[in-house]
Amino acid sequence: MDFLRPDSWEEALAAKAEHPTAVPIAGGTDVMVEINFDHRRPEYLLDLNRITELSEWEVGEKTVRLGASVPYTKIMENLRAELPGLALASHTVASPQIRNRGGVGGNLGTASPAGDAHPALLAADCEVEVESVRGSRRIPIDEFYTGVKRNALAPDELIRAVHIDKADGPQQYSKVGTRNAMVIAVCAFGLAVHPETRTVRTGIGSAAPTPVRAKEAEQFLNSALEEGGFWDNGKIITPSVAKQFADLCSAACNPIDDVRGTASYRRHAVGVMARRTLTWAWESYRGNAARTEGVA
Amino acid sequence: MRVNFTVNGRKQEADDVWEGESLLYVLRERLGLPGSKNACEQGECGSCTVRLDGVPVCSCLVAAGQAEGREVVTVEGLADFAKNRACGGHDGEGKGGACGTTLQEAQGWSAKGTDSQTGEGGELSPIQQAFIDAGAVQCGFCTPGLLVAADEMLERNANPSDADIREALSGNLCRCTGYEKIMDAVRLAAARQSETASSQGV
């Protein structure tokens, strides 16, 4: 094994081009487990820790540019207002020690259906900035997950940053597990209300081969909200609408039975989380709307 | 490969390190510092917790090469680390000079002192003393990781609520104590810390 230690992004791209089989290592919270247990013996480890820009973020007008290696702890501490869904999701990851090292770049690299960043990223909407010596491109999050633990990266590409839309409304994240810490999701659900576009987006974790959006549920909800004038009248969401939304979210799942839960439990739990997160998020949207009206 | 880094305030060099080796392995097997425990090697138990540039991490999940040029504090250096912090000394930035804990001291470090029950005579950090006083140590396997994690929380949060303590220690498993005595120990250390602070007019 060789340990490659690039000092800059350009050096890292060159190393990855020269050794496409090199395994990047950021926080190491996925990679080192595999090495410790002999599940993986890469020829090259490509350490990304020395590239400081990967641990930095920038808050722009419309988006946050989140460096691939920004640890979850920093997201929770610094980006709660801009990325509330991702901050909530980050807080559910493992333990403080793991959150101090692991980050979104590694979560995307592993692309596990159970990764907690994914539902939040899908709901908020974002683009993954990847680069190789051949050039840079931005992959829409909807096209990023290509199969079980597979993503759209080419062998010579590295993830540089994620450009995540700043929240324009309430966001929620919910996760089912056996305890509050150190739990891989049985299933998880992210939801983001986007008042600017008058849409609600979703993300489902651990209930299909890849993280997915519940697109039919979104379409149904978006037209129900529009038709009922909900965005303007700030009424509570009719229980029948919430139920239909929850059922369509369950239907968007394609889960399996495994040690963490059965397929039918997952489908059920996703429906419950969909209804709850919608209610929570809509309540705070209404609250804000009421307050703005009061001021005006 | 060779790894140069700072351990407990002193520069160290580890040789013949395999590229896939963890920081935990280097500390235990190459530097002779078995304080950090190896229980799961998969980030689940926290018994290998050390500070890496001040940040608590599972050393079993840090590749040794990633520690190059960085500062590590292990439980063996905790007493000295806490002392330096208390007298406003370094904040984890070991200067590699006279301060810090030498490898020899660290290797020979023992919580026994002259009295193995009370820890008297051995140099202990406040959190270590509190663990002994509260009876928070049974088999002791989880203790080093808990000490490092708890000490770091008290550095950030002088007046933690029970929820803060539980959250900060949620990555450290203990199979013996049922955690109640550990909670007592951290509360005790926090109370003593604020007494000292108020008596110093801080």
Ligand SMILES: Cc1cc2nc3c(=O)[nH]c(=O)nc-3n(C[C@H](O)[C@H](O)[C@H](O)COP(=O)(O)OP(=O)(O)OC[C@H]3O[C@@H](n4cnc5c(N)ncnc54)[C@H](O)[C@@H]3O)c2cc1C
């Ligand atoms: C005890 C424990 C509990 C965990 N609990 C959770 C949990 O609750 N929720 C959750 O989502 N995850 C969990 N994980 C998994 C892990 O912590 C996350 O997936 C984390 O986001 C990985 O980030 P990292 O920086 O440590 O990745 P690494 O291990 O460094 O890398 C992960 C993968 O991504 C690739 N990679 C990393 N950076 C890049 C890059 N810039 N470009 C291209 N590829 C890259 C690596 O080659 C590797 O394939 C847990 C892990 C452990 C050990």
Ligand code: FES
């Ligand atoms: S040995 Fe590192 S967390 Fe258990």
Ligand code: FES
């Ligand atoms: S005292 Fe035995 S594991 Fe905690």
